[in-house]
């Protein structure tokens with residue numbers, strides 16, 4: 001069971017109040033891009049064992065979208081942050097590094113750090 | 114500015130026509146008709162605050178709070194949405210007042226009275242009756258007077274607040290009214306006290 005804190009309304013609720021929106025910070029490949037890029041954008045997703053960035057929606061609460069950084073193995077939540085960013089904010093990355101010193105940042109949307 | 118009104122051609126009847134159930138560990142009552150206006154816009158704007166407090170005569174609530182007196186009140190729904198409660202008869206007048214006050218502001222005011230159902234549950238066990246149905250900590254330390262919570266009630270969306278220590282008010286979609294009433298009846302079944310909260 002995940003406990004998520006919505007950065008929009010401040011409510012901390014359990015996961016059934018929210019909806020998972022899949023991997024975060026995808027770069028969109030639309031018309032005019034190569035078939036391979038378009039296919040990857042549509043269908044290929046990371047499935048890491050460990051640190052993962054996701055989009056979530058506070059479906060039964062304020063209704064807003066936001067981001068979650070969490071560990072897929074331990075279900076630890078590193079933090080939640082606003083929806084309108086293309087890469088995770090520094091304080092979230094710092095939190096992850098303090099909890100997972102060996103983690104090599106492959107920041108989605110932002111290349112490697 | 115978008116505004117939608119209702120025609121007043123027929124007598125208003127709430128979802129369950131004021132159904133009451135009083136045979137369990139809490140009294141369950143469908144309340145209605147209750148006037149409700151959704152007001153969306155920049156909640157930091159003085160105009161929106163003034164309009165909300167003006168038509169309800171209650172103070173502006175903080176984040177995740179509700180200020181309600183009898184059938185009037187303001188509920189904080191999200192960073193850009195308020196639910197204005199007023200008497201059913203005053204909705205058209207208040208909506209007009211809000212529309213006029215908003216002017217060209219980027220905002221939305223809609224009469225949602227007919228889209229919702231309202232319940233009050235009362236008695237010594239209200240907290241635990243509700244706690245059986247929502248994924249929310251309803252202990253007195255965690256859920257306090259004045260707090261307003263949108264969440265799910267079993268399988269449908271609902272919002273609630275404590276009117277006082279022995280009464281909870283619940284708002285849900287009108288089409289879910291019977292479902293919510295039945296849920297509450299089950300949660301308040303005779304002999305189902307948990308005596309935890």
Ligand SMILES: [Zn+2]
Pocket residue numbers: 006007008009010011058061062063064
């Ligand atoms: Zn929220």
